[in-house]
Amino acid sequence: MPLTMLSVGKEAKIDYCRANDKTKKYLEDLGLIPGAIVSIVSELGGNLILSVKDSRIALSKGVASQLIVES
Amino acid sequence: MVFNDERGIEMSYTFALVGNPNSGKTTMFNEITGNTQYVGNWPGVTVEKKEGKARRFKDDISIIDLPGIYSLSPYTMEEIIARDYIVDEKPDVIINIVDASNIERNLYLTTQLIELGIPVVVALNMIDVVNLRHDKIDIEKLEEGFGVSVLVASASKGLGVTEVVEKALELAKSATVKKSELSHRIFDNEVEDSLKKVKELVNMLANKSGYSARWLALKLLEEDIKLKEKLDVSEVMMSDIKKLGQELENKYDNDIETIIADNRYRFISGVIAKAVSRKSKGNTLTMSDKIDKVVTNRILAIPIFLLVMLSIFQVSFGSIGSYTIDWLDVFINKTISGFLTSLLEAGGAADWLKALIIDGILAGMGSMLVFVPQIMIVFFFLSLLEDSGYMARAAFVMDRVLRKLGLSGKSFIPMLMGFGCSVPAVMAARTLENEKDRRLTIILTPFMSCGARLPVYALFAAAFFAKNQGVVIFSIYILGILIAVLSGIFLKRFILKGEVAPFVMELPPYRIPTLKGLSIHMLDRGKGFVKKAGTVIFAASVIIWFLQTFSFTFQMVENPADSIMGGVGRLISFVFAPLGFNDWRASVALLTGVVAKEVVVSTLGILSGVGEISEGSAELAIALQTYFTPLKAYAFMAFTLLYMPCVAAFGAIKREMNSWKWTLFTVGYQTGTAWLVAFLIYQVGKVMGLG
Numbered sequence: 001m002p003l004t005m006l007s008v009g010k011e012a013k014i015d016y017c018r019a020n021d022k023t024k025k026y027l028e029d030l031g032l033i034p035g036a037i038v039s040i041v042s043e044l045g046g047n048l049i050l051s052v053k054d055s056r057i058a059l060s061k062g063v064a065s066q067l068i069v070e071s
Numbered sequence: 072m073v074f075n076d077e078r079g080i081e082m083s084y085t086f087a088l089v090g091n092p093n094s095g096k097t098t099m100f101n102e103i104t105g106n107t108q109y110v111g112n113w114p115g116v117t118v119e120k121k122e123g124k125a126r127r128f129k130d131d132i133s134i135i136d137l138p139g140i141y142s143l144s145p146y147t148m149e150e151i152i153a154r155d156y157i158v159d160e161k162p163d164v165i166i167n168i169v170d171a172s173n174i175e176r177n178l179y180l181t182t183q184l185i186e187l188g189i190p191v192v193v194a195l196n197m198i199d200v201v202n203l204r205h206d207k208i209d210i211e212k213l214e215e216g217f218g219v220s221v222l223v224a225s226a227s228k229g230l231g232v233t234e235v236v237e238k239a240l241e242l243a244k245s246a247t248v249k250k251s252e253l254s255h256r257i258f259d260n261e262v263e264d265s266l267k268k269v270k271e272l273v274n275m276l277a278n279k280s281g282y283s284a285r286w287l288a289l290k291l292l293e294e295d296i297k298l299k300e301k302l303d304v305s306e307v308m309m310s311d312i313k314k315l316g317q318e319l320e321n322k323y324d325n326d327i328e329t330i331i332a333d334n335r336y337r338f339i340s341g342v343i344a345k346a347v348s349r350k351s352k353g354n355t356l357t358m359s360d361k362i363d364k365v366v367t368n369r370i371l372a373i374p375i376f377l378l379v380m381l382s383i384f385q386v387s388f389g390s391i392g393s394y395t396i397d398w399l400d401v402f403i404n405k406t407i408s409g410f411l412t413s414l415l416e417a418g419g420a421a422d423w424l425k426a427l428i429i430d431g432i433l434a435g436m437g438s439m440l441v442f443v444p445q446i447m448i449v450f451f452f453l454s455l456l457e458d459s460g461y462m463a464r465a466a467f468v469m470d471r472v473l474r475k476l477g478l479s480g481k482s483f484i485p486m487l488m489g490f491g492c493s494v495p496a497v498m499a500a501r502t503l504e505n506e507k508d509r510r511l512t513i514i515l516t517p518f519m520s521c522g523a524r525l526p527v528y529a530l531f532a533a534a535f536f537a538k539n540q541g542v543v544i545f546s547i548y549i550l551g552i553l554i555a556v557l558s559g560i561f562l563k564r565f566i567l568k569g570e571v572a573p574f575v576m577e578l579p580p581y582r583i584p585t586l587k588g589l590s591i592h593m594l595d596r597g598k599g600f601v602k603k604a605g606t607v608i609f610a611a612s613v614i615i616w617f618l619q620t621f622s623f624t625f626q627m628v629e630n631p632a633d634s635i636m637g638g639v640g641r642l643i644s645f646v647f648a649p650l651g652f653n654d655w656r657a658s659v660a661l662l663t664g665v666v667a668k669e670v671v672v673s674t675l676g677i678l679s680g681v682g683e684i685s686e687g688s689a690e691l692a693i694a695l696q697t698y699f700t701p702l703k704a705y706a707f708m709a710f711t712l713l714y715m716p717c718v719a720a721f722g723a724i725k726r727e728m729n730s731w732k733w734t735l736f737t738v739g740y741q742t743g744t745a746w747l748v749a750f751l752i753y754q755v756g757k758v759m760g761l762g
Contacts, residue, residue: 021328022146023573026504028332029141030577031176034325035333041360042367045471049363049578054173056359056578058467060474063573 003038003059003067004046011039012069019066030057032067083131084243086236087157089184090168091177092139093579095196099168099226100136103236120156125236132236135162141176143183145297148501157187158282164239165191171208171223172200172580175336175343181217182257182335188283190242191219194235198223205350216342257338261322262330265315266292272311276302292316293328359580363464372468379461383452387445388525388544395444396529400689403437423620423627431616434676436604442529442669443604446491446522447597453491454592458584462487463576470574476556477563479503480574482512486555489519490548491596493720496521497727505572511562513727514737517716518555520548522600523668527711530672534692535701543705551712554744562740603667611670615663615677631656631678650710650746651703651753661710667717702761706753713745 006012014036017024031052032038042049046061059067088096100106104123125132137156138149145151157165167184169177174195184191193213201208213221220238224231258266269288277284280302290298291312299309316327323330356364366375386392408429415425456462462484470480481503488496496516503509520528528547532540619636622628631637632655639662640655647658656678664671679694699707715721715738725734 017329019573021326022504023575025144025328025332026141026146026575028329029144029146029179030575031179031336033329033332033336036336041356042363044367044369044372044468047467047470047574049367049467051360053175055176056363056580058463058470058480058574058576058578060470060480060574063575 001069001071002065003040003048003050003069004061004065006040006069006071008040008043010071011037012071013037015068015070017067019063023063023066027063027067031055032057038069082244083133084164084240085133085135085160085162086125086164086166086239086243087135087137087162088166088168089137089153089157089180090139090196091141091170091173091180092577094139094168094170094173094177095226096136096139096168099166099194099196099224099232099235100134102226102229102232103134120152127233128236128240130240132240140180142180144293144295147504151297157184157189158286161189161281163190163243165189166235166239167191167193167219168196168226169193171195171198172204174208174347175339178217178339178342179332179335181219182338185217185219186283186286186289188286190239192235192239192242193217193219193221194224194226194231195221196224196226198231199225199228207348207350209346209348212346213342216346258331258334261319262334265319268315269312272308276304276308289331293331357580359460359578362581363578366461366464367468376465376468379456379465383449384545384548387448387452388541392445392448393529393540395448396441399441399444403433403441408433408437426620427613427616431677432609432612434612434673436608436612436673437676440601440604442522442526443597443600445525445529446600447593449522449525450491450596451589451593453488454589455584456487458582458588460579460581463578466576467574467578474571474574476559477567477571478511478515478559479505479508479571481576482508482515485512485516486519489516489521491522493517493519493521493716494723497720497723500727503572505569507567507569508572510728510733511559511567513724514562514740515555515559517720517724517741518551518558518713520551520712521668521716521720522596523717524711526669526672527664528708530675530691531695531699531704531708533689534695535699535704543708547708547712550709550748554713554748558740558744604669607667608670608673611663611666612673612677615659615670615674619678636678646746647710649754650706650749651757652699652707652710654698656698657707661714664711665715665718665721667719668711671711702753702756705756706749709752710745710749713748714742715745716741 003012014032014034016034017027017032019027027033032050036052038050038052040048041051041056046064048059048061048064050057050059088100090096100121100123103125105126106123120138121136123134123136125134135156137153140147140150140153142150143154143157145154156162165184165187167181169181181191181193195208195210195213198208210221210223220242222231222235222238224235226232266285266288269292270284273287273291274284277287280287287298291304291309292315294313294316319330320327325333365371411433412425412429415428456465465487466480466483469483473480473482482500484502485496485499488499493516496519497513500509500512500516503512525544528544529540532543536543615636618639619631619634620627621635622633623635623638628634636659637655640659643662644653644655644658647653647661652658656675659678660671660674663674675695676691679691695704716724721734721738724737725731728734728737
């Protein structure tokens with residue numbers, strides 16, 4: 001399911017990313033690669049603050065919907 | 072590396088500081104060099120590389136602070152700057168700053184740095200945060216895993232910094248670069264095999280370019296377009312490499328970049344599993360998370376944001392801000408002016424000298440110096456927002472709003488900084504990945520009213536809207552924001568068309584700002600304005616005084632209207648006539664305001680002959696009332712807000728746009744908008760009977 005469907009506080013594993021190459025590469029540099037465990041810290045109108053490893057990444061709704069996770 | 076053969080001991084070295092954004096590089100830089108570079112708490116503080124000399128060492132060590140980067144792939148401008156520096160300038164040692172409290176992600180860059188063939192020292196920074204969490208990091212295991220020296224440090228507390236530089240020096244001095252053994256352990260055998268094949272293909276190219284063959288092979292396997300263009304790699308070679316890449320992609324059923332990133336992260340996980348023992352479980356909410364649950368809450372986020380912004384305005388432009396102005400006004404225009412006048416009279420100075428000092432220099436500089444404390448208050452709050460980490464959250468909160476205007480949340484940081492000074496604000500737009508987004512942000516940022524424009528509003532508000540000064544000044548700021556919003560929609564629709572880049576930004580943990588950090592920034596900025604008053608404004612004041620005292624035939628004139636300045640002013644005033652301020656003094660003030668916006672005030676001060684009478688700006692206000700009405704004054708303020716920024720900001724725009732076409736478009740658009748808005752204010756106001 002897309003990351004946008006994950007509820008706040010629940011953990012999930014990134015399965016794959018449907019974003020364009022450039023965005024995808026940037027997400028990978030930030031640690032958002034397939035297999036990474038993520039959870040949502042906060043949600044604001046679809047935009048998310050994501051917890052991955054020890055960092056917090058803010059994502060807009062569009063890019064969050066391109067990250068497919070399995071819980 | 073430079074050797075001094077005769078003495079054989081003095082040598083000079085270059086060490087580069089490389090690390091993720093917010094890993095504490097700039098703090099480390101300041102600690103090593105004794106500099107006081109400003110450190111913010113948002114990604115992208117260091118937009119350009121900075122250089123300094125290491126203290127406390129006999130050898131001549133240059134320290135280069137590079138922009139924070141997440142990887143060596145050239146996807147943002149900062150990454151390009153940092154990578155180009157490292158691979159082309161080849162520093163003697165890379166000091167890799169790793170945020171120990173976010174070790175896994177930070178080591179991702181480390182896995183790339185150790186491939187470059189340049190000695191690397193890892194400074195495990197913010198170790199105090201790890202200790203506080205009661206986590207344990209086994210340094211030896213980390214060194215073993217990565218094949219590099221690792222030293223713990225806490226740059227903010229000044230701990231371990233000297234040791235890091237000593238270690239780097241040791242590495243630089245040992246002639247043999249210890250080739251790290253580990254590189255081939257990062258990747259799976261399949262990837263290694265392909266890499267070997269690519270390496271054979273690019274060996275010649277590597278020798279020619281001086282890059283490490285392995286690194287070059289890896290980058291070309293990743294289809295690094297920037298590098299391919301730079302080295303002019305032939306299409307034949309590229310297609311051979313691509314074939315090898317495709318084989319890998321088929322094997323893994325994934326694309327090559329993901330395969331390599333995944334390999335790196337798995338390698339890191341392996342080392343971390345041995346080297347780091349965590350007491351804290353991964354899923355617990357940190358203090359920052361708890362604050363974020365409130366600050367970015369769907370109901371509270373916007374009200375909190377507005378409250379923060381309004382309080383900043385209230386304090387800066389309300390009672391406290393104006394108190395400092397009144398106080399300094401009396402001090403400069405009564406105490407100092409009076410003192411200087413009596414001194415000059417006692418010394419029997421010539422009339423022209425007295426006029427130059429009192430009417431020219433003091434009137435010019437004094438009328439802007441009174442605003443320095445208020446400008447410093449604005450900067451105090453800006454650094455408070457940056458240092459605490461709220462700035463990055465505000466960008467997140469504003470993303471949805473800005474996206475509707477065709478901008479990204481990342482545009483918010485440059486725009487907010489624009490309220491301080493347009494120059495760093497325009498440069499801060501570099502964090503935007505997408506070129507169109509960046510151009511648009513650069514065009515709109517100067518509409519945010521910078522500190523230097525404040526004296527103009529303050530002067531006019533006091534002279535014409537004495538009862539509602541605060542409201543009038545506030546409305547000018549709002550006007551700037553409104554024009555930026557409308558311009559954003561307009562430009563995105565017709566000129567800078569295209570999809571806005573998705574908002575992806577790391578949020579730094581909240582930190583309690585230190586008084587030291589805040590005052591460094593505030594005093595630094597204050598000093599900047601005083602220095603500007605002492606140099607640019609001083610020179611401008613002398614020139615303006617000269618031009619308004621002498622006629623074209625270099626005769627001293629009785630009435631400034633007959634002076635050179637008067638002539639020029641009358642020549643251009645027709646442009647401003649439809650806007651209501653067709654007086655030659657207003658025209659000249661706007662012209663000189665391009666030097667620096669405060670000069671608008673000093674010019675009006677000089678041209679109105681204030682200074683002699685030690686009543687200061689109150690006197691100037693009375694003088695202005697002879698050729699402005701409240702409506703004209705408001706149109707003038709709006710024009711000052713919107714028209715092309717000062718030469719310093721113009722220079723920054725030129726550098727950042729890297730194109731004359733776009734630079735001229737930017738200032739043309741701004742000045743055109745200024746004219747149109749002032750025109751509408753004046754004409755509509757006149758129809759409504761306000762004029």
